[in-house]
Amino acid sequence: MSLGAPYSFSHLAVVPAYNEAATIGGVVRTLREHAPDFDVLVIDDGSTDGTQVVAESAGARVVRHPFNLGIGGAVQSGFSFALENGYDYMVQVDGDGQHDPGEINRLSEAMDEDPRLDMVCGSRFLTKDYKYPSPISRRTGIHVFAFLVSRIVGQQVSDPTSGFRLFNRRAIAVFARDYPHDYPEVEAVLMLHYHRLRMREVPVRMFVRGGGVSSISSGKSVYYMIKVLLAIFVGLVRARPVVEPGDEAPVAAAGGI
């Protein structure tokens, strides 16, 4: 139990959760069992179903947003927490049971192998023997993003929408400062590239969601496609894709028209 002695590890597992009371307890327990080096932090993104209470009784620390900020805002709270509390590594794991906490060590091993890596992503498309159970439309979308992102960053990226990722301190600092609002994963890969940080993918399995509702319902998938494509192309032409220290504040209370 790490709650009584916080910051004793330098590894943090961040689980963004919005109305995931049905699955979050199991995810937290599995994390503590299979990834004992990791402190578990659940970001309760304004849930109305008692996600916070379930997560806390399963032994996680919980940051609770006063209202729903979306997945980007939730994960960014995790980056801020990791940065401020001095964690060296942060892994992001979905709260719906999609990811297998037992595979976090595969991400860690890849990170340890090559100290130049700043982010290691779990990809569901690198395993030959496992068929990811998802509708053909979603897979097609992911492959379109994968093609575009691979071209832009000049490196093969097979699963840019994966939310199963391990970050080191450099990547944590970058994303705590600036992280995309909604549907952030694809943009985050590009941001990493613009910051000249390095990433690698490792094969992982992903499960069908255990409960709750995906942040991307089928009705929203067209909007999702268009929004992410826009983000990709805007990122290409943006004079300054990312905010560097000393730049004008991205959020400024004063001024403006």
Next chain:
Amino acid sequence: MSLNFQLLAIAASAGLLLVVLELVRRRRFLERYALVWMGCALALLALAAWRPGLELVAAVLGIAYPPTALFLVAGGFVGLLLLHFSIAVSRLTDQTKVLAQRLALLEERQRQSEAPGVPAPAAYRPQAAAARPPGGERDQVGRGRER
């Protein structure tokens, strides 16, 4: 342009100007946001009241019927205002996000320092918080409003 239309245009833009000024006076507007509205009202008022000016604008733009120029200018200002608000809303969204994140992180830190290892006090749970407002700060806010 008929006299009636001109009178209507003058009345409408003067009315807009008065409403904006009154809103600023009552502090319902930040001056920052009032400026665009006042510019809009003043420009429309000037063009509506000053026929040669409107005719000049229409001639320059190649508009045969001068009152149309009035609509064009008004439409331009509407577009400008919408853009202005989109920018303002985007900025507010960003600021709200950061504030909510800071608040959530501070609340978590406070809970940890008050009772490490113990689940959140009932006041932090949504149902309990709704049923029984916590004391202290909220009471002060309440009293502040009553004054």
